[in-house]
Amino acid sequence: MGNFITHIGMDTDKKGYDIAIxxxxxSDNQEVRSWGRIPANPESLRKLVRQLRAKxxxxxxxxxxxxxxxxxxxxxxxxxxxxxxxxAPSMIPVKPGERVKTNRRDAIKLARLDRSGELTxxxxxxxxxxxxxxxxxxxxxSVEAATRIKLxxxxxxxxxxxxxxxxxERWSWQYRIWLKTIKFEHPAQNFVLQExxxxxxxxxxxxxxxTEQIKELLxxxxxxxxxxxxxxxxxxxxxxxxxxxxxVGDMTRFKNPRELMAxxxxxxxxxxxxxxxxxxxxxxxxxxRARQTLVESAWxxxxxxxxxxxxxxxxxxxxxxxxxxxxxxxxxxxxxxxKLTSRGKSTRKAVVAVARELCAFMWAIAKAVETNKPQQxx
Numbered sequence: 001m002g003n004f005i006t007h008i009g010m011d012t013d014k015k016g017y018d019i020a021i022x023x024x025x026x027s028d029n030q031e032v033r034s035w036g037r038i039p040a041n042p043e044s045l046r047k048l049v050r051q052l053r054a055k056x057x058x059x060x061x062x063x064x065x066x067x068x069x070x071x072x073x074x075x076x077x078x079x080x081x082x083x084x085x086x087x088a089p090s091m092i093p094v095k096p097g098e099r100v101k102t103n104r105r106d107a108i109k110l111a112r113l114d115r116s117g118e119l120t121x122x123x124x125x126x127x128x129x130x131x132x133x134x135x136x137x138x139x140x141x142s143v144e145a146a147t148r149i150k151l152x153x154x155x156x157x158x159x160x161x162x163x164x165x166x167x168x169e170r171w172s173w174q175y176r177i178w179l180k181t182i183k184f185e186h187p188a189q190n191f192v193l194q195e196x197x198x199x200x201x202x203x204x205x206x207x208x209x210x211t212e213q214i215k216e217l218l219x220x221x222x223x224x225x226x227x228x229x230x231x232x233x234x235x236x237x238x239x240x241x242x243x244x245x246x247x248v249g250d251m252t253r254f255k256n257p258r259e260l261m262a263x264x265x266x267x268x269x270x271x272x273x274x275x276x277x278x279x280x281x282x283x284x285x286x287x288x289r290a291r292q293t294l295v296e297s298a299w300x301x302x303x304x305x306x307x308x309x310x311x312x313x314x315x316x317x318x319x320x321x322x323x324x325x326x327x328x329x330x331x332x333x334x335x336x337x338x339k340l341t342s343r344g345k346s347t348r349k350a351v352v353a354v355a356r357e358l359c360a361f362m363w364a365i366a367k368a369v370e371t372n373k374p375q376q377x378x
Contacts, residue, residue: 005061006021007111009114011104011110017045018037032108066088085114085119093113126222129222179197225369226366228241229366230362234311234326235299235301248287251362252366260362265285295352298352301354337351
């Protein structure tokens with residue numbers, strides 16, 4: 001087989017892997033053949049590698065789509081010295097007339113497209129980064145669960161015409177005390193309300209536990225310095241900074257801020273032809289969680305620049321370069337929001353535009369932290 005690369009496409013699920021092989025003999029016309037299906041366990045994958053090597057395939061390259069199977073096959077193959085790539089499903093080319101989809105066909109398609117160089121790889125996080133990301137996502141899921149329970153309680157009250165007339169914001173301690181005093185005519189409805197209140201308390205307690213765990217493990221994380229530096233930015237507190245870094249990973253792997261903007265789906269879509277250039281809404285590709293966090297943080301720039309006490313506390317101990325970038329971001333982004341809204345742009349569009357530029361300042365801060373990081377002795 002010489003030094004040609006053998007491309008192996010894997011369509012993975014929890015029970016097994018469908019395998020297809022495309023031999024790289026310098027021609028994309030070479031037949032891509034199905035190898036078959038193997039069980040989804042490390043020993044079967046190890047056996048497949050041995051069989052392929054025994055048949056003379058010295059250079060192997062496995063590819064599979066990012067999905068629920070995670071990065072376990074990737075890490076196993078890498079540990080055995082085999083090249084492997086995890087592919088972005090949304091970036092796989094699809095023919096307009098392609099209407100039949102099976103595991104076998106998907107494996108063949110992956111092998112063929114990888115041989116022709118048409119696949120886009122995703123960044124595989126280190127195990128510590130992935131663990132922190134799971135923790136952050138677990139907290140996010142708990143917050144969503146608590147929000148759903150709140151909506152169910154408010155829906156029950158609305159159906160029965162019950163309105164809170166006291167002082168204080170919704171879900172303040174006054175509002176919660178009022179909820180406990182509500183009595184319906186039927187005991188079944190009282191039981192439902194009490195169950196939801198208990199479930200809400202449990203969900204909020206879970207959020208608190210996960211938040212404390214994030215704070216406890218954060219100083220041991222390799223990205224701690226970047227997370228700490230990002231908090232110099234207005235609107236980017238601890239949980240926002242952790243959320244973005246956990247989802248994006250090392251921002252310095254992007255050559256410039258424009259690549260990061262495109263990765264997060266914050267650049268406008270385009271449909272241009274000839275001399276006509278048409279820009280549409282943002283692409284919304286890439287990581288949705290990081291994009292949503294950035295947009296939420298961008299709302300802080302809808303007001304005039306100022307150094308609040310909370311922001312000054314977060315900036316304490318940071319380098320002068322990072323603080324300078326933070327202030328430059330405030331002046332630039334607050335002015336940007338004001339100009340866009342004064343031109344008639346909706347506040348939502350203006351905030352998205354601010355979020356796009358905010359990630360550029362995040363990239364600059366991450367770059368500054370990486371540059372000033374002390375070099376380890378060899």
